[in-house]
Amino acid sequence: MSDVKRPDITLYTAQTPNGIKVSIALEELGLPYKVVKIDLGKNVQKEDWFLEINPNGRIPALTDTFTDGQKIRLFESGSILQYLVEQYDKDYKISYPKGTxxxxxxxxxxxxxxxxxxxxxxxxxxxxxxxxxxxxxxxxxxxxxxxxxxxxxxxxxxxxxxxxxxxxxxxxxxxxxxxxxxxxxxxxxxxxxxxxxxxxxxxxxxxxxxxxxRHVPDRHTIKELLQDKETMEKHAAEARAWIQQGMASDAKK
Missing domain, CATH: 1.20.1050.10 (Glutathione S-transferase Yfyf (Class Pi); Chain A, domain 2)
Incomplete structure (x- = not known):
């Protein structure tokens, strides 16, 4: 459908190793995209609206207007990257021709x-x-x-x-x-x-x-963090709290 507006990409992500896979790929491809930051510490990824995009309640996730003019929802970073190269990497900037x-x-x-x-x-x-x-x-x-x-x-x-x-x-x-x-x-x-x-x-x-x-949706600071033991321990403690809370919540379901 030639009148379908594409790309129409929205990336739902957080500053994690999996999250930045997709934003790096999008930048390498030079594609326009919108970003919705998912606050993992507040369990936004477990909210109903997000579960409609990714029923597994994890980031990253991505939506786009598909070739039929309807919205397509994608999750799992590997699946998202394969979608991006198959749909948009016609010059094989970050992929290779199928069958090679x-x-x-x-x-x-x-x-x-x-x-x-x-x-x-x-x-x-x-x-x-x-x-x-x-x-x-x-x-x-x-x-x-x-x-x-x-x-x-x-x-x-x-x-x-x-x-x-x-x-x-x-x-x-x-x-x-x-x-x-x-x-x-x-x-x-x-x-x-x-x-x-x-x-x-x-x-x-x-x-x-x-x-x-790597700076999507927040600054990628792991290199600096690893040089500062005190800040590193503080960061780990904060993450530990919400991770343990999330595990307890998941166990009740």
Missing amino acids: REYYEMNNWVYFQHGGVGPMQGQANHFTRYAPERIEYGVNRYVNETRRLYGVLDKHLSTSKSGYLVGDHISIADIMHWGWVAHAGWAGINIDEFPHLKAWEDRVFKREGTEKG
Whole structure:
């Protein structure tokens, strides 16, 4: 339908590693978009209006006018990024043509992040920063598994001619990983142990799309935060309170 106004994107997000995946991708693609900040500490993501967009009550989420002129609702960061490249990345700025070797290799790393790095590092964050008591088994289990996955990435990047995960340019595989790797220290991981991954993180960090997208909807301050132990502990305590409250609320449902 040629008269359908597109893109008509609204991004519902918060300052998290998953949230900034989408804003970085949108900036890399040069797409216009509106932003609705979701205050996780106030459980806005659990309000009925938001659950109509994402029934799982998590960020990020995105709406757009689809090709049929009707609104489409998208959730799960990997699904959102695949939608964006299939609908709008006609020049393959952050993807590769479907059916090519690079397309399938890109998907390998997309699922590696979605099923591995994200969940494992998320649990490492939880047991390191947010659990009401320190449980060594939980800390060791998830920090060590995240370190193992970082090792896989580091080894792979050691052979990359372009410095990116796949092919000769940045792709959604890189974008999906970057916010998590930038938060390595929050999970108790020393990025210096992984020199190729560290060089990759810095390479992506210097991109204009990353610089613009990482500050949506608030300033991305993890690098400064990790240098200030007192502020870091205060931030963790504040997050711990609402995370524990949210877990208690979810348990009653």
